[in-house]
Amino acid sequence: MMPRYRAVLTFSVLPEAFATASKIAARRSGVRLPPSKDWFSLFLPKAEQARIRALFEAALHGTRTVGNLNPIVTRDGSQRHIEWYDAELHDAQGRCLGLLAFGVDVTDKIQLRHEAELHREKLAHLYRIGTINELAGGLAHELS
Numbered sequence: 757m758m759p760r761y762r763a764v765l766t767f768s769v770l771p772e773a774f775a776t777a778s779k780i781a782a783r784r785s786g787v788r789l790p791p792s793k794d795w796f797s798l799f800l801p802k803a804e805q806a807r808i809r810a811l812f813e814a815a816l817h818g819t820r821t822v823g824n825l826n827p828i829v830t831r832d833g834s835q836r837h838i839e840w841y842d843a844e845l846h847d848a849q850g851r852c853l854g855l856l857a858f859g860v861d862v863t864d865k866i867q868l869r870h871e872a873e874l875h876r877e878k879l880a881h882l883y884r885i886g887t888i889n890e891l892a893g894g895l896a897h898e899l900s
Contacts, residue, residue, distance in 0.1 A: 840857055
């Protein structure tokens with residue numbers, strides 16, 4: 757099965773205007789955005805909100821986000837894992853106006869890796885059992 761990748765594009769002209777990106781993301785995901793909610797409080801699990809806000813603030817001050825992985829909460833309450841990349845947007849004087857952030861849904865990819873690891877572990881276990889059976893069979897043959 758080929759994994760499918762979903763892109764989430766978030767664009768903010770000014771840090772204060774991040775709510776606009778929230779409206780776009782909400783419309784794309786089918787989530788109704790309450791007027792008092794921003795992207796962080798609507799789409800991130802509570803345990804992740806402070807950390808991701810700090811990453812966002814750091815990105816606005818020059819710390820690039822390259823491959824940061826964090827969950828988002830979907831309309832049905834499940835979580836999807838998003839890998840984020842960003843770039844600062846500057847005016848002619850070089851001041852940071854905002855951030856262009858691009859997220860890729862890698863949930864299926866992570867699940868496939870996990871399943872592959874489980875299969876590797878099972879195969880290793882079967883190999884060990886097969887080796888033990890061969891040794892036991894050889895020992896039984898020698899003893900008879």
